[in-house]
Amino acid sequence: MAENFSSVPVLDFQDAISPDTKAKFLSQLRHALVDIGFFYLRNPPITEETRREFLEKSLAFFDLPLSMKHEIDMPKSKYFKGYTGPRQEKTAAEKDERESLTLGLFGIEESSSEDQVLPGASGCCLVGPNQWPEENTVPGFQPSVETYLSEIQTVSELFTIFIAEALDLDPAVFSKFFHVPRLNAMRLSCYPSPYDLDPNQTEFQGVGPHKDGSFLTFLLQGTEHSSLEVQTKSGSWIAVPPIPNTLVINIGRSLEAMTHGVCVATTHRVSLTREQYQGPNNEMLGKRISAAFFQYPSSSVTPEHLLLDIPPHILALRKDSKSDAETFFEGLFKTSYNDAILTNALTSHPEVGARWYPNELAAALRKQNEGKQLDDVTLKKSAAVH
Numbered sequence: 001m002a003e004n005f006s007s008v009p010v011l012d013f014q015d016a017i018s019p020d021t022k023a024k025f026l027s028q029l030r031h032a033l034v035d036i037g038f039f040y041l042r043n044p045p046i047t048e049e050t051r052r053e054f055l056e057k058s059l060a061f062f063d064l065p066l067s068m069k070h071e072i073d074m075p076k077s078k079y080f081k082g083y084t085g086p087r088q089e090k091t092a093a094e095k096d097e098r099e100s101l102t103l104g105l106f107g108i109e110e111s112s113s114e115d116q117v118l119p120g121a122s123g124c125c126l127v128g129p130n131q132w133p134e135e136n137t138v139p140g141f142q143p144s145v146e147t148y149l150s151e152i153q154t155v156s157e158l159f160t161i162f163i164a165e166a167l168d169l170d171p172a173v174f175s176k177f178f179h180v181p182r183l184n185a186m187r188l189s190c191y192p193s194p195y196d197l198d199p200n201q202t203e204f205q206g207v208g209p210h211k212d213g214s215f216l217t218f219l220l221q222g223t224e225h226s227s228l229e230v231q232t233k234s235g236s237w238i239a240v241p242p243i244p245n246t247l248v249i250n251i252g253r254s255l256e257a258m259t260h261g262v263c264v265a266t267t268h269r270v271s272l273t274r275e276q277y278q279g280p281n282n283e284m285l286g287k288r289i290s291a292a293f294f295q296y297p298s299s300s301v302t303p304e305h306l307l308l309d310i311p312p313h314i315l316a317l318r319k320d321s322k323s324d325a326e327t328f329f330e331g332l333f334k335t336s337y338n339d340a341i342l343t344n345a346l347t348s349h350p351e352v353g354a355r356w357y358p359n360e361l362a363a364a365l366r367k368q369n370e371g372k373q374l375d376d377v378t379l380k381k382s383a384a385v386h
């Protein structure tokens with residue numbers, strides 16, 4: 001559980017790459033990992049052009065008529081990739097107002113090939129081709145997304161080293177967990193203006209309170225809206241407004257579990273109000289856009305590999321000795337990481353399961369019900385495709 005804090009710290013990527021400031025960077029990173037679970041990264045190594053193109057084309061994608069977006073509905077893909085419409089997904093038992101497009105790295109990294117699709121024990125898989133809109137509907141959308149994905153993938157690889165260094169671990173300790181084919185996935189989300197929703201309601205659930213199942217999540221807030229919030233230990237919500245030229249990085253359940261709860265996965269949500277959709281000069285802002293890149297350990301790693309040997313002085317930093325991380329860990333890795341992730345994908349997107357993997361879906365729902373008394377939010381939101 002995150003400590004009480006009043007704002008999310010801002011780290012600077014420049015500090016990480018200069019020998020004079022590296023120690024300061026790692027100390028700030030350790031504080032963010034252990035006490036907060038969230039931080040901004042200023043000056044991330046993503047080119048301005050990549051970011052601009054990517055966001056521009058993403059907005060154009062969501063501006064397409066609904067019928068065109070439904071042509072690439074997620075249930076058409078057996079790999080859990082594609083479009084999810086508004087109010088089609090639930091978080092914490094409530095419908096989310098956002099619509100989204102889920103994309104993976106398949107075909108983007110050189111060594112990706114059909115042969116590397118790893119079936120789980122249950123025979124379904126998460127690594128496979130993306131679904132794209134017709135090129136003439138949003139010209140340049142696919143290359144702009146692929147360029148962003150390959151740049152953010154590189155950032156995520158750098159962070160496996162920084163996290164190890166910040167915890168006084170061997171800098172290469174994580175490298176064996178992250179290899180092709182990667183389960184990493186990006187969720188491109190678009191949040192409607194409350195002015196277009198029920199006039200009798202004041203607040204809307206963009207996405208409900210949850211923790212990510214990832215190792216780390218790299219979030220690009222693409223518009224000016226201040227709608228993302230994180231929860232402190234006392235239960236209050238702190239705004240994480242967009243800051244120019246930053247990414248927001250947060251810790252997911254996998255890193256929390258791997259570090260025995262030293263690193264904290266913090267609950268967050270996107271809550272939509274009318275005030276957030278008014279700009280500084282009272283002008284109306286359009287839709288809110290964000291891109292969350294979820295970094296996951298590769299599917300072939302086993303539970304024994306994943307649990308790290310943490311030095312005692314780092315374990316002593318753990319804030320919550322009753323962390324549910326280890327309970328979560330047992331649940332997540334009871335069979336294999338890959339199977340756990342598939343179970344979560346199936347329960348998060350039952351419509352994909354119903355079409356492609358009906359038997360596996362039934363088994364996954366049984367498993368989910370068995371674990372329900374443990375922690376509802378944990379199970380719901382540890383999904384790889386989340």
Ligand SMILES: O=C(O)CCC(=O)C(=O)O
Binds near residue numbers: 189212221269291
């Ligand atoms: O859109 C955002 O700012 C956050 C989205 C998020 O938390 C998620 O997709 O897991």
Ligand SMILES: [Fe+2]
Binds near residue numbers: 211
């Ligand atoms: Fe999230």
